Amino acid sequence: MDKLDEILSKxxxxxxxxxxxxxEVQEGFGxxxxxxxVRIAKxxxxxxxxxxxxxxxxxxxxxxxxxxxxxxxCRGTACHIQGAKKVLSxxxxxTGLEEGETSQDLRFTLETVSCLGAxxxxxxxxxxxxxxxxxxxxKAATILRRYREE
Amino acid sequence: xxxxxxxxxxxxxTNCISNKSWEVKEALEAEIAKRGLEDEILVVPTGCVGFCxxxxxxxxxxxxxxxQSVKVSDVSHLVEEHFxxxxxxKSLMYVPPGEKEPIPKMKDIVFFRDxxxxxxxxxxxxxxxxxxxxxxxxxxxxxxxxxxxxxxxxVIEEVKASGLRGRGGAGFPTGLKWESRKKAKDYPKYVICNxxxxxxxxxxxxxxxxxxPHSVIEGMAIGAYAIGASYxxxxxxxxxxLAIKRMEWAIQQAREYGLLGENIFGTGFNFNMGIFKxxxxxxxxxxxxxxxxxxxxxxxxxxxxxxxxxxxxxxxxNNVETWANVPAIILEGAEWFSQxxxxxxxxxxxxxxxxxxxxxxLIEVPMGITLREMVYKxxxxxxxxxxxxxxxxxxxxxGCIPESLLDLPVDYERLTEAGxxxxxxxxxxxDENTCMVDVAKYFLEFLRDxxxxxxxxxxxxxxxxxxxxxxxxxxxxxxxxxxxxxxLGAAVTDxxxxxxxxxxxxxxxxxxxxxxxxxxxxxxxxxxxxxVCKELIQYSINPEICTGCLLCVKTCPNEAxxxxxxxxxxxxxxxxxxxxxxxxxxxxxxxxxx
Ligand SMILES: Cc1cc2nc3c(=O)[nH]c(=O)nc-3n(C[C@H](O)[C@H](O)[C@H](O)COP(=O)(O)O)c2cc1C
Ligand code: SF4
Ligand code: SF4
Ligand code: SF4
Ligand code: FES
Ligand code: FES
Numbered sequence: 001m002d003k004l005d006e007i008l009s010k011x012x013x014x015x016x017x018x019x020x021x022x023x024e025v026q027e028g029f030g031x032x033x034x035x036x037x038v039r040i041a042k043x044x045x046x047x048x049x050x051x052x053x054x055x056x057x058x059x060x061x062x063x064x065x066x067x068x069x070x071x072x073x074c075r076g077t078a079c080h081i082q083g084a085k086k087v088l089s090x091x092x093x094x095t096g097l098e099e100g101e102t103s104q105d106l107r108f109t110l111e112t113v114s115c116l117g118a119x120x121x122x123x124x125x126x127x128x129x130x131x132x133x134x135x136x137x138x139k140a141a142t143i144l145r146r147y148r149e150e
Numbered sequence: 151x152x153x154x155x156x157x158x159x160x161x162x163x164t165n166c167i168s169n170k171s172w173e174v175k176e177a178l179e180a181e182i183a184k185r186g187l188e189d190e191i192l193v194v195p196t197g198c199v200g201f202c203x204x205x206x207x208x209x210x211x212x213x214x215x216x217x218q219s220v221k222v223s224d225v226s227h228l229v230e231e232h233f234x235x236x237x238x239x240k241s242l243m244y245v246p247p248g249e250k251e252p253i254p255k256m257k258d259i260v261f262f263r264d265x266x267x268x269x270x271x272x273x274x275x276x277x278x279x280x281x282x283x284x285x286x287x288x289x290x291x292x293x294x295x296x297x298x299x300x301x302x303x304x305v306i307e308e309v310k311a312s313g314l315r316g317r318g319g320a321g322f323p324t325g326l327k328w329e330s331r332k333k334a335k336d337y338p339k340y341v342i343c344n345x346x347x348x349x350x351x352x353x354x355x356x357x358x359x360x361x362x363p364h365s366v367i368e369g370m371a372i373g374a375y376a377i378g379a380s381y382x383x384x385x386x387x388x389x390x391x392l393a394i395k396r397m398e399w400a401i402q403q404a405r406e407y408g409l410l411g412e413n414i415f416g417t418g419f420n421f422n423m424g425i426f427k428x429x430x431x432x433x434x435x436x437x438x439x440x441x442x443x444x445x446x447x448x449x450x451x452x453x454x455x456x457x458x459x460x461x462x463x464x465x466x467x468n469n470v471e472t473w474a475n476v477p478a479i480i481l482e483g484a485e486w487f488s489q490x491x492x493x494x495x496x497x498x499x500x501x502x503x504x505x506x507x508x509x510x511x512l513i514e515v516p517m518g519i520t521l522r523e524m525v526y527k528x529x530x531x532x533x534x535x536x537x538x539x540x541x542x543x544x545x546x547x548x549g550c551i552p553e554s555l556l557d558l559p560v561d562y563e564r565l566t567e568a569g570x571x572x573x574x575x576x577x578x579x580x581d582e583n584t585c586m587v588d589v590a591k592y593f594l595e596f597l598r599d600x601x602x603x604x605x606x607x608x609x610x611x612x613x614x615x616x617x618x619x620x621x622x623x624x625x626x627x628x629x630x631x632x633x634x635x636x637x638l639g640a641a642v643t644d645x646x647x648x649x650x651x652x653x654x655x656x657x658x659x660x661x662x663x664x665x666x667x668x669x670x671x672x673x674x675x676x677x678x679x680x681x682v683c684k685e686l687i688q689y690s691i692n693p694e695i696c697t698g699c700l701l702c703v704k705t706c707p708n709e710a711x712x713x714x715x716x717x718x719x720x721x722x723x724x725x726x727x728x729x730x731x732x733x734x735x736x737x738x739x740x741x742x743x744x
Pocket of ligand 1: 472574
C-alpha cells in the first residue's frame with residue numbers, strides 16, 4: 001500500500017486535491033478499491049461519503065476492476081447522426097456486454113462516451129488508445145475479432 | 151527551423167491520428183533518413199489543419215503543397231518523387247468534386263480560401279511542442295507589449311473596444327467581464343480557461359490546444375495582468391490526453407523561457423498556471439460547477455450571485471477560443487479586430503463541421519458569413535446527393551436551423567432569434583435521412599444523463615419530456631403531445647437553476663418549431679418520414695433488384711433472411727431485429743426501408 005502513501009504525500013499541500021488523487025490512484029490500481037477510498041477520506045479528513053460521491057459522479061472513475069481492452073463507443077451528436085447506435089448494438093451483440101459491463105474473463109469492458117473529438121470521422125470507436133473511424137457494424141465485428149483472438 | 155530547405159508538416163490532430171498520421175510521420179522520418187535527406191528535410195507534427203475529412207494531411211513548406219489521405223504505403227513513392235526528383239505527386243492531391251485537375255497548393259483550395267484565421271492563426275504552421283516556433287511567429291510579443299507598454303486599464307480598454315465576446319456559449323463581452331473582476335480588491339485572483347468542451351460533437355477547443363497551446367497561455371497571462379491575477383487554471387477533460395500532454399509541455403517550456411513565473415519580462419509581474427483534469431460531465435463546463443469541481447467536490451451549480459469565484463476569490467473564466475483571440479487583439483489593435491464581423495459580433499468564429507457534410511473539419515470564418523456559405527461552399531455540401539435538412543448549432547443547449555434560414559448571417563443575436571445559439575461552435579449537418587424527432591430524443595437522453603439532479607424541474611422535466619418524445623418515436627404518440635411538450639419546455643426553462651436546465655428544452659422546441667410536420671407524421675400516421683425510428687419502419691428486399699448474392703444473408707445477425715442461392719431473398723419480419731446491416735451491405739441497393 002505504499003503506492004497510496006506516495007500519492008497522498010505528493011498532494012499533501014494542495015488544495016482541493018481529491019480528484020487528482022483519485023485519478024492517480026486509479027492509474028496505479030486500475031480502479032478505486034473501497035478500502036483505498038476509505039483511507040483517502042481519512043487522510044484528507046473528509047467524510048467517506050464525499051469521496052464516494054465524487055468517485056461515482058465522474059464517468060472516468062471505476063469502482064470495480066475493468067477489462068484488458070476498454071471499448072469506447074462514441075454517442076456524441078456527430079456519431080449519433082452517422083449511425084453510432086447501430087454500431088453499438090452490433091458490439092453489444094458480439095461481446096454480450098451492456099454499457100458499463102466487463103466480461104467475466106476480464107478481456108473487454110464496454111463503455112459509451114460523449115465525444116471522442118474525432119467527429120469528422122464519425123462514428124468513432126476506441127479500444128484502449130487506438131481510434132477507429134467511420135465505423136459500421138461489420139467493421140466493428142472485424143476489429144473485435146482481432147482483439148478477441150489476440 | 152534553420153538549415154532545413156523543406157519542412158514536412160504532418161497533421162497530428164485527433165482526426166488525422168485516428169487515420170494513422172503518426173505512423174505516416176514515423177514512416178516519413180525513416181524514409182528520409184534512409185535516403186540521407188535528414189539534414190535537409192524536417193518532419194514536423196502539427197495540430198489540426200482543419201480539413202479532417204481527407205486526412206491524414208501533409209503540407210510541404212515553404213511551398214504550401216497539400217497532400218491528403220496519405221498512407222504509410224505512399225511514403226516511399228512520395229519521398230522519391232517529391233523530395234528526390236522534385237516532382238509533385240498528383241495522386242495524393244486534392245481534386246475538387248466533379249473536376250479532374252488536382253490543386254497543388256493549400257491556399258488555392260476552396261475549403262481554405264474563404265476562411266479567416268485569428269484563433270487558429272498558426273494552425274499547420276508550427277510544431278505545437280516547440281515554443282521557439284510559436285515565438286518565431288510573433289508569439290509572446292503581445293504579452294511583452296502589454297506588460298511593458300500598457301497599463302492593466304489600457305489592456306481592458308483595448309479588449310472592450312475590440313468587441314470581443316465569449317466564444318464558449320453566451321457571448322458575454324470579455325472586456326466587461328475583466329473590468330468587473332479588476333475592480334474587486336481581494337487577492338489572490340484567478341484566471342481560468344474553460345476547456346471542458348462539453349458539446350458532444352464539437353472539437354475546436356481541444357484542437358486549438360493541440361495545435362497552438364501557447365496562444366492560450368499568452369492570452370491568459372495578458373488577462374491575468376489586466377485583472378491582477380497571479381494564478382491560472384486550464385480546466386480540461388482526462389478524455390483529451392493529447393491536449394493535456396501538449397499543454398503540460400507548453401507550460402513547462404514557457405516557464406523555462408521566463409514567460410511564466412516570477413518577474414516576467416523584468417516587470418515585476420508574477421503569473422503561473424496549471425492544468426486541472428476534470429472529467430466526463432457536461433455540467434462541469436458551466437462556470438459555477440467548474441469552480442466547484444476544481445475545489446474538489448462533485449460539481450453542482452451554485453446559485454448566482456455569489457459569482458463564479460474560485461475559493462471565493464475574484465475569478466475570470468473564459469473559453470479556450472476567447473483566450474486565443476486575446477494576443478492577436480493586443481498585437482494588432484482593437485480597431486483591426488472590430489472591422490471584422492457584424493454590428494454586434496466582432497471577429498471570427500471557429501466551427502467544427504460534422505455530420506452529413508463532405509468537408510467535415512474545423513473552420514474559422516468571419517462573423518456574418520451565411521450558413522449556406524459554410525455548408526455548401528466551405529463544407530462542400532451534402533454527401534451522396536442527399537437533400538439538406540437542418541444544421542444543429544449550440545450543442546445540447548442549441549437548436550436546429552432549417553433550410554429556409556440558410557441565408558442567415560451567423561452572429562450571436564441572429565442564431566438566438568432563430569431558436570438556436572452560437573454555443574461553442576459545434577455545427578452538425580443533417581440530411582433527409584435524419585429524423586428530427588429522433589434528434590430531439592437523442593439530446594434529451596444526453597441531458598437526462600448529464601443533469602446533476604439538484605433541481606426537480608430539470609431532473610423531472612427532462613425525464614418527462616423524454617418519455618413523451620420516446621413514445622412518439624415508438625408510434626405511441628397522442629394528440630396534444632406536441633402542445634404539452636411546448637408547455638413543459640417553457641416551465642423547465644423558467645424554473646431551472648443553471649444553464650443546463652434552462653436551455654435543455656431548446657433542441658425539442660426548435661425541432662417542433664421547424665419540423666412540426668415530422669412530429670405529426672409520427673403521431674398521426676405512425677410513420678417516420680426519414681426512416682429512422684425502429685418501431686415505425688420495416689426492412690424488405692426488392693425482388694426486382696436482388697441478385698441473390700447472399701451477402702446480406704451472411705451478415706444478418708439473426709438469420710432473418712431466407713431464399714435460394716442466386717434467387718431474390720426475403721426478410722422474415724418475425725426474426726428481423728431491424729439492425730440495418732443488410733441495408734448497409736447490399737451493393738445493389740435492393741434492401742428498402744418502408
Ligand atoms: C451546461 C453548460 C455547459 C457549458 N459548457 C461549456 C464548455 O464546455 N466550454 C465553455 O467554454 N463554456 C461552457 N459553458 C459556458 C460557460 O458557462 C461560460 O459561459 C463560458 O465558459 C464563459 O467563457 P466565455 O465568456 O469566454 O465564453 C457551458 C454552460 C452551461 C450552462
Ligand atoms: S438546472 Fe439541472 S444541471 Fe443545472 S443545477 Fe438544476 S438540476 Fe443541476
Ligand atoms: S445483399 Fe442485396 S443483392 Fe445480395 S442477396 Fe442480399 S438483398 Fe439480394
Ligand atoms: S435488418 Fe438486420 S436483422 Fe433485419 S434482416 Fe436486415 S440484417 Fe437481418
Ligand atoms: S461526436 Fe463522436 S467523436 Fe465527436
Ligand atoms: S486532424 Fe488533421 S486536419 Fe483535422
